[in-house]
Amino acid sequence: MRMKIALLGAEGTLARLLLEQAQAEGIRLVPVTLPDNADPQALAEWLEPWRGGALVDLRHADWPALLGEPEVAALDEWQQSCEGLIDTCAAQDCLLLWPSSARVFDGGKPTLWSEKDLPQPVGRLGALQAALEQRLCNAGGRHLILRLSWLLDPAPQAQFGQLLAGLRSGQPLQLAEEWRGNPTPLADAARVLLAMLKQSDCGADLSGIYHYGSSEASSWISLAKVLAQELLARGQIDADPQILPVAFETQPQAVFEPRNAALSCKRITHVFGIKPRAWRTQLAELVKP
Template sequence: MRMRVLLLGAENPLGQALLAQAAVEFIRLEAVERPEQGWLPEMADQLLAGAKPDLVLNLAFYREQFQLGLEDTAALQAQKNFNERLIHGCAANAVTLMMLSSARVFDGSKTSSYAEKDEENPNGTLGRLQAQLEQSLRTQCARHVILRFGWLLDGSAAGPFARLVDGLRASSPLALPEEWRGNPTPVADAARVLLSVLKQLDCAAPVFGTYHYGSSEATTWISFAQCVVQELIGRGALSGDVTIQPVAFGKQPELRGQPQNAALLGRKLLMVFGIKPRTWRSQLPALLDELSD
């Protein structure tokens, strides 16, 4: 790769998956892990000055965005402060910036999958912050790529996938949100998309803008859980079926700020980059393997 790529958040599952896939293709990324004290605003200036990158891939707050979905005021302010400084620094130094966002920028009222042209109208504070940062990046930095994901899943203990599997193993009936829709997307698939985008940017392709990706096909969280149950039974990790009790989406406090419909349409990514979606069903066994590692 001719570009000097600075990867922020190399320690998290998405960063690790990306580095592993890049290594297979002998692609070197300058990887920076989360500092013990967290991502302080002044670090953005220091990293840009020290690494002198052509492109920054910002995965610094993957955990807060996709594993925990934090609505905590202090955590959100820390994200805002660091990201705003990074956006300003990249714009001032003509550095391309790739940033993650999510389906939280939508209110979830649409009955079909969201496209990039759909109006942003977030319900929660995290979604509002993401929409604000997106707008800041578009305004200040012409050379940018925003990648929105919905349900990003990994094998970490704090993540939604591990919590789902623990619940399936531990109790019956298991209460799950009714008609919560999205694209279950393993981090390995998300990393594949990120690497593909990086390679085309390295070829100086004029592909800046906002894109969606989700593994195919969109489904409900309950339907996804039922597929996980069948896979666990097949592995001998469950002795019998699990009774799932549907609960109204609005009565699940842990889903506060989430759109009820988080399904994203990745047609623009396919048309511009030629990146075809992979099915989450085919990737489910590998995702479960991550839990046992």
């Protein structure tokens, strides 16, 4: 790859998977950290080696996968650093690849969300993501915004990790039947990020907002049932767990997650040639002990 690529947030799981996939293809991504002094001049000097290249910002990429929302102070700090970074990347002709999420939508639409739908966030994180998206689009620089649906992170503090733990516990689970999205393993999201970088290396300016989610859309309760069968097949549980459907509004996710988080992926397929992979075939890797 001709383009120089820097990576922020290399300590996260999504970043680690991206680094592994890039290394397997002989592509070099250089982990970097922001300078302590993040004033405009310091940022410009720090970013100078990446002028004309690309910066992948995966700091806090795991936030949308967690159960709950970050503290207000953490969101404010992230907003300030992102705003400075967005302006500096635009001034330095540095492509900024930045993940967002379906939390920018309110979930009221019954069909798939497309890139043409206007953001109407339901929570603090979604509101900040929508604001940063707008700033990035208005900055005038090269940029790629990748909105992701449900990220399947098996970490204990993540929503998917807690679902796994609940199924393994053998206790009855109350799950929202009306909550819909695209279950997307982190490794699949990393694959898409790398593919976008590879296409961008060809020199075309493909700036804009894109959606990705593994196929097909599912309810959270349907995901749980398929996951339970995978655990049964691997001997990690002894019997079908008791899953009780409840209204979405009774679940903690209703405060910060859209009821419908299912995304249309037509644009990313048309522009980048990236086809969604089926999440069902990827579950086995996620349930390894």
